[in-house]
Amino acid sequence: MQDLKSLKFFLEEGRDPMYAKDEKPGEGTYICTMCYSEIILKSNSDRLPRCPDCNATFYNEVI
Template identity: 50%
Template sequence: MVEPETKKTAKAGEKPGPGRYICIDCGREILIDSTDQDLVRCPSCACEMYNCLPMTHIRPDIKTPEDVMNPPERKKPGKS
Protein backbone atom coordinates (compact mmCIF):
# COMPACT_ATOMS: atom_id res chain seq x y z
CA MET A 1 0.00 0.00 0.00
CA VAL A 2 1.26 3.51 -0.81
CA GLU A 3 1.71 5.85 2.13
CA PRO A 4 -0.16 9.18 1.69
CA GLU A 5 3.03 11.24 1.90
CA THR A 6 4.62 9.29 -0.96
CA LYS A 7 1.61 9.51 -3.26
CA LYS A 8 2.29 11.64 -6.32
CA THR A 9 -0.25 14.06 -7.70
CA ALA A 10 -0.68 15.83 -11.02
CA LYS A 11 -2.68 18.90 -11.96
CA ALA A 12 -4.83 19.49 -15.04
CA GLY A 13 -2.86 21.24 -17.77
CA GLU A 14 0.35 19.32 -17.05
CA LYS A 15 1.89 16.69 -19.31
CA PRO A 16 2.52 14.03 -16.65
CA GLY A 17 3.30 11.20 -19.06
CA PRO A 18 1.69 7.80 -19.64
CA GLY A 19 -0.28 6.25 -16.82
CA ARG A 20 -3.53 6.21 -14.90
CA TYR A 21 -4.73 9.32 -13.10
CA ILE A 22 -7.48 9.13 -10.46
CA CYS A 23 -9.49 12.28 -9.61
CA ILE A 24 -8.99 13.13 -5.93
CA ASP A 25 -12.61 14.34 -5.59
CA CYS A 26 -14.81 11.79 -7.39
CA GLY A 27 -12.41 8.90 -8.20
CA ARG A 28 -12.88 9.03 -11.97
CA GLU A 29 -9.95 7.47 -13.83
CA ILE A 30 -8.24 9.18 -16.77
CA LEU A 31 -5.84 7.18 -18.95
CA ILE A 32 -2.94 8.86 -20.74
CA ASP A 33 -0.89 6.88 -23.23
CA SER A 34 1.30 9.62 -24.69
CA THR A 35 4.13 11.65 -23.19
CA ASP A 36 2.85 14.86 -24.80
CA GLN A 37 -0.85 14.50 -23.91
CA ASP A 38 -2.24 17.11 -21.49
CA LEU A 39 -4.08 16.03 -18.35
CA VAL A 40 -7.58 17.54 -18.57
CA ARG A 41 -9.99 18.66 -15.85
CA CYS A 42 -12.11 15.79 -14.58
CA PRO A 43 -15.04 15.31 -16.99
CA SER A 44 -17.30 14.36 -14.05
CA CYS A 45 -16.63 17.05 -11.45
CA ALA A 46 -14.17 19.55 -13.06
CA CYS A 47 -11.54 18.87 -10.36
CA GLU A 48 -7.97 19.65 -11.42
CA MET A 49 -6.00 17.33 -9.10
CA TYR A 50 -5.28 13.65 -9.68
CA ASN A 51 -3.41 10.89 -7.90
CA CYS A 52 -0.80 9.42 -10.25
CA LEU A 53 -0.41 5.75 -11.07
CA PRO A 54 2.42 5.84 -13.62
CA MET A 55 3.02 2.99 -16.04
CA THR A 56 5.38 0.47 -14.53
CA HIS A 57 5.23 -2.37 -17.04
CA ILE A 58 7.69 -1.01 -19.57
CA ARG A 59 10.03 -3.70 -20.83
CA PRO A 60 13.70 -3.23 -19.88
CA ASP A 61 14.78 -3.68 -23.52
CA ILE A 62 12.62 -0.72 -24.64
CA LYS A 63 14.88 2.30 -24.39
CA THR A 64 13.86 4.70 -27.18
CA PRO A 65 10.64 5.80 -28.89
CA GLU A 66 11.78 3.82 -31.94
CA ASP A 67 11.96 0.66 -29.80
CA VAL A 68 8.31 1.20 -28.85
CA MET A 69 7.28 1.30 -32.49
CA ASN A 70 9.52 -1.67 -33.42
CA PRO A 71 10.16 -3.65 -30.22
CA PRO A 72 13.10 -6.05 -30.14
CA GLU A 73 12.07 -9.70 -30.38
CA ARG A 74 11.70 -11.38 -27.03
CA LYS A 75 13.94 -14.34 -26.35
CA LYS A 76 12.10 -17.64 -26.20
CA PRO A 77 12.35 -19.39 -22.82
CA GLY A 78 14.89 -22.18 -22.82
CA LYS A 79 16.59 -21.07 -26.04
CA SER A 80 19.69 -18.91 -26.36
Protein backbone atom coordinates in the same frame (compact mmCIF):
# COMPACT_ATOMS: atom_id res chain seq x y z
CA MET B 1 -4.86 1.18 2.31
CA GLN B 2 -3.54 1.02 -1.27
CA ASP B 3 -3.66 4.84 -1.46
CA LEU B 4 -1.40 5.09 1.58
CA LYS B 5 1.07 2.61 0.06
CA SER B 6 1.10 4.60 -3.17
CA LEU B 7 1.67 7.86 -1.31
CA LYS B 8 4.49 6.30 0.72
CA PHE B 9 6.14 5.01 -2.48
CA PHE B 10 6.01 8.43 -4.14
CA LEU B 11 7.36 10.21 -1.08
CA GLU B 12 10.21 7.70 -0.67
CA GLU B 13 11.09 8.13 -4.35
CA GLY B 14 11.08 11.92 -3.96
CA ARG B 15 8.18 12.28 -6.39
CA ASP B 16 5.17 14.52 -5.95
CA PRO B 17 2.17 12.17 -5.72
CA MET B 18 -0.26 14.76 -7.08
CA TYR B 19 -0.59 16.19 -10.56
CA ALA B 20 -2.65 19.17 -11.73
CA LYS B 21 -4.70 19.92 -14.82
CA ASP B 22 -2.55 20.78 -17.84
CA GLU B 23 0.51 18.93 -16.51
CA LYS B 24 2.18 16.30 -18.69
CA PRO B 25 2.99 13.58 -16.15
CA GLY B 26 3.52 10.89 -18.78
CA GLU B 27 1.77 7.80 -20.01
CA GLY B 28 -0.39 6.08 -17.43
CA THR B 29 -3.60 6.02 -15.44
CA TYR B 30 -4.53 8.86 -13.10
CA ILE B 31 -7.30 9.09 -10.50
CA CYS B 32 -9.22 12.27 -9.71
CA THR B 33 -8.61 13.25 -6.08
CA MET B 34 -12.25 14.32 -5.65
CA CYS B 35 -14.43 11.67 -7.32
CA TYR B 36 -11.88 8.90 -8.14
CA SER B 37 -12.64 8.91 -11.87
CA GLU B 38 -9.88 7.43 -14.00
CA ILE B 39 -8.11 9.31 -16.76
CA ILE B 40 -5.77 7.41 -19.08
CA LEU B 41 -2.97 9.27 -20.83
CA LYS B 42 -1.64 7.34 -23.82
CA SER B 43 1.30 9.58 -24.67
CA ASN B 44 3.97 11.44 -22.72
CA SER B 45 2.83 14.62 -24.49
CA ASP B 46 -0.81 14.33 -23.32
CA ARG B 47 -1.99 16.87 -20.74
CA LEU B 48 -4.29 16.11 -17.83
CA PRO B 49 -7.75 17.60 -18.44
CA ARG B 50 -10.29 18.83 -15.93
CA CYS B 51 -12.08 15.80 -14.53
CA PRO B 52 -14.95 15.08 -16.92
CA ASP B 53 -17.16 13.88 -14.04
CA CYS B 54 -16.68 16.52 -11.31
CA ASN B 55 -14.59 19.29 -12.94
CA ALA B 56 -11.77 18.90 -10.37
CA THR B 57 -8.18 19.62 -11.37
CA PHE B 58 -5.94 17.29 -9.30
CA TYR B 59 -4.97 13.66 -9.85
CA ASN B 60 -2.89 10.88 -8.33
CA GLU B 61 -1.09 8.35 -10.49
CA VAL B 62 -2.13 4.71 -10.29
CA ILE B 63 0.94 2.58 -9.68
